[in-house]
Amino acid sequence: MSEQFMDKIDPAQHVLSGKTKGIRRFLPFLGPAFIAAVAYIDPGNFATNISAGSQYGYLLLWVILFSNIMALLIQTLSAKLGIATGKNLPEVASERFSKWVSIGLWIQAELVIMATDLAEFIGAALGFNLLFHIPLLPSACIAAVGSFLILELQRRGARHLEAGITSLLFMVALSFVIEVFYAKPEPGAVMHGLFVPGLEGMNSLLLAVGILGATVMPHAIYLHSGLTQKRVVGKSEAERKKIFQFEFVDIVIAMVIAGAVNASMLIVAAALFFKNGLHVEDIDVAYTELGNLVGPAAAVFFGIGLLIAGLSSSSVGTMAGDMVMQGFIKKRIPLYVRRFVTIVPPIVIIALGINPTKALVVSQVILSFGIGFALVPLIMFTSNKKLMGSLVNRRITTIVAWGVAALVIGLNLFLLLDFV
Numbered sequence: 001m002s003e004q005f006m007d008k009i010d011p012a013q014h015v016l017s018g019k020t021k022g023i024r025r026f027l028p029f030l031g032p033a034f035i036a037a038v039a040y041i042d043p044g045n046f047a048t049n050i051s052a053g054s055q056y057g058y059l060l061l062w063v064i065l066f067s068n069i070m071a072l073l074i075q076t077l078s079a080k081l082g083i084a085t086g087k088n089l090p091e092v093a094s095e096r097f098s099k100w101v102s103i104g105l106w107i108q109a110e111l112v113i114m115a116t117d118l119a120e121f122i123g124a125a126l127g128f129n130l131l132f133h134i135p136l137l138p139s140a141c142i143a144a145v146g147s148f149l150i151l152e153l154q155r156r157g158a159r160h161l162e163a164g165i166t167s168l169l170f171m172v173a174l175s176f177v178i179e180v181f182y183a184k185p186e187p188g189a190v191m192h193g194l195f196v197p198g199l200e201g202m203n204s205l206l207l208a209v210g211i212l213g214a215t216v217m218p219h220a221i222y223l224h225s226g227l228t229q230k231r232v233v234g235k236s237e238a239e240r241k242k243i244f245q246f247e248f249v250d251i252v253i254a255m256v257i258a259g260a261v262n263a264s265m266l267i268v269a270a271a272l273f274f275k276n277g278l279h280v281e282d283i284d285v286a287y288t289e290l291g292n293l294v295g296p297a298a299a300v301f302f303g304i305g306l307l308i309a310g311l312s313s314s315s316v317g318t319m320a321g322d323m324v325m326q327g328f329i330k331k332r333i334p335l336y337v338r339r340f341v342t343i344v345p346p347i348v349i350i351a352l353g354i355n356p357t358k359a360l361v362v363s364q365v366i367l368s369f370g371i372g373f374a375l376v377p378l379i380m381f382t383s384n385k386k387l388m389g390s391l392v393n394r395r396i397t398t399i400v401a402w403g404v405a406a407l408v409i410g411l412n413l414f415l416l417l418d419f420v
Helices: 010-016 032-041 043-056 061-085 089-096 099-132 136-155 158-183 187-195 201-215 218-228 237-274 283-293 296-329 335-351 356-382 385-391 395-419
Strands: none
Touching: 010 237, 032 061, 032 158, 032 218, 032 237, 032 296, 043 099, 043 201, 043 237, 043 283, 043 296, 061 089, 061 187, 061 201, 061 218, 061 237, 061 356, 061 385, 061 395, 089 099, 089 218, 089 296, 089 356, 099 136, 099 218, 099 283, 099 296, 099 335, 099 356, 136 158, 136 296, 136 335, 158 237, 158 296, 187 237, 201 395, 218 296, 218 356, 237 283, 237 385, 283 296, 296 335, 335 356, 356 385, 356 395
């Protein structure tokens, strides 16, 4: 990770020594999970959640809740690995696997991150296009400039980056709170969809798997361990356990916000599109129909959410790419060079006139392929007492984690086979 993430943060040391009390104890530890959580509300989620809500109403809300609970467990394991070892997941993997396995893991991780960046960058370009009626190709160029500006925060230090990304996350959340207010959903139907699992045929199962694939992100699994690895360094087992407890609060808050945003997307689609018999799969169609059904303001807030989600998540993807290269193969290229290289494929796709929403769907399929390669090593390492010390997984945690891994990998293989 960058040097900024390796700086010791004095306020955190005051907390660990018992000098800071009350709610202020949590403040120095908030931030890493918010950066990782941005990956959970990228434009790929827009496409799957809106499609699910417009086709099946509130039926698949429980999938978002279930996916978010699994994501909470996975991100907790990733953060814990960084705290316990002082290393990120790719670094630990490169130490424990052979050179060629590490190279293979690096290649697949880079491909997955490229697919992630494709979805996020296209989403940002589409946001500019919808809000300002700028053609997609110029919008993509503007989005590129915006993503470089966000990366500039990283040069100013960890706190500046965390504050910037967290602000963007809250702006997306606020946009969808307003969208839900406009949509006026039925509270009883929302509660039923959230807590009563149900499916209606094979297509609803495919959409459920798509929601899951768009929620659990491989690059977020890699990145979170890097964000916590040397952010606050515990000098003893007791201090590391305290750090983990504070970071867990960070994870819960961030994942609740990300889950609420995803649920809001589906709720809005159900309350407006499904209710009016509209089957909406394309993001630009969703934007237009929001304007038709509710008014221009609703469409604008939707566009703002899409734009901010795309810009912020694309920058997070670039950070993850830098980390996996450094961790797996001990190489690094300048962050801005990496950013420039990764914006070329989406710009080419946009220039060729390929449907942006279709490109988002394909990117989610590629993402599905990479989940197992991140999740299996993570569970192996966090279950290793010698490696993790007092932060090793409890037996029940390991059992549940392997169950989650089997479910996620199995469902995503199902999605891949269906796509083929």
